[in-house]
Amino acid sequence: MGTVTLGVSIAVPEPYGSLLQERRAAFGDPAAHGIPTHVTLLPPTGIDAGLLPAVEAHLASVAASVQPFPMRLAGTGTFRPLSPVVFVKVVEGASACAWLQKRVRDASGPLVRELQFPYHPHVTVAHGITEEGMDRAYEELSTYAAEWSCESFALYEQGADGVWRKLCDYAFGGGAAGEVPPQGLPHDAPALH
Template structure:
């Protein structure tokens, strides 16, 4: 999440402005949230590099990048995601070291040393239902820590987190909605093996 919208951790549901759920468009994303304390820790580090978007982007591993949908489609999207979650079981992710998509994309990230297959499987299942999307690039699960910064700051991010390591169990994934204030907020969470947690 956090990039330009493409067409096409538990806090329950949120509603759009005025509480309207069935009018207009929404910008959504689906991601695995990075749990406490690692998520907030990496968000603070990202802020320290001068990434002005960082305060509004919870630390995550993207499954569906920012996508615009009609509000009326959200029910079908949530139903599909609940079905995906029911077919899954928890798996382990281990983060270690850094990587970059430069020069193709101005991103530095913390890499996955374990859990890539689980993320790729989820990504494929999520994209198989509404809203439906054709990936722009081959899927590469990662945790963004610097985006659209100067080369100096990007190099600093890659160097300072080169020895970073963390491991955790993935309990499920979340549907996020992009607010008018630029903040990504969880709309609904989906637990593996038991559908959705409202």
């Protein structure tokens, strides 16, 4: 069956997603139109295509275990000089994203993998472009802000053309009524109801 490259992320909703994607393109990032605006939960990961049903079942289970939570973006940050990235910061919902990405990569599921860098939820607005373009992105979006209720994440597949295409959305909230939340969740992580 071969392998496929998958990613799991929280989409930045409209009108914010298109605006940030257009800005990313305007800063000179040629990948902007092939990557929907998002917060990564699982970076590009190659798996055997035969595992796709198990991946889908695992992600449905993870999504069912959480409730919607507030997400807020504000200001910019950068990973330079370690990595040529400028991003919009996740200032509310970051702990929930960190909790979710651990569940997505859990050792009991089909998406186990080590991360190259410690997990840091963010929305990339410039990657691998000129220093001038990176500086421009950092400065021009420094006052950017957006907020919404995060109600799902999605599974994406990267095509041979480098474009990421959504395979499935996974809505939050399938937990049973009266279920006790897992212990040790960060204070702004999603709670079960």
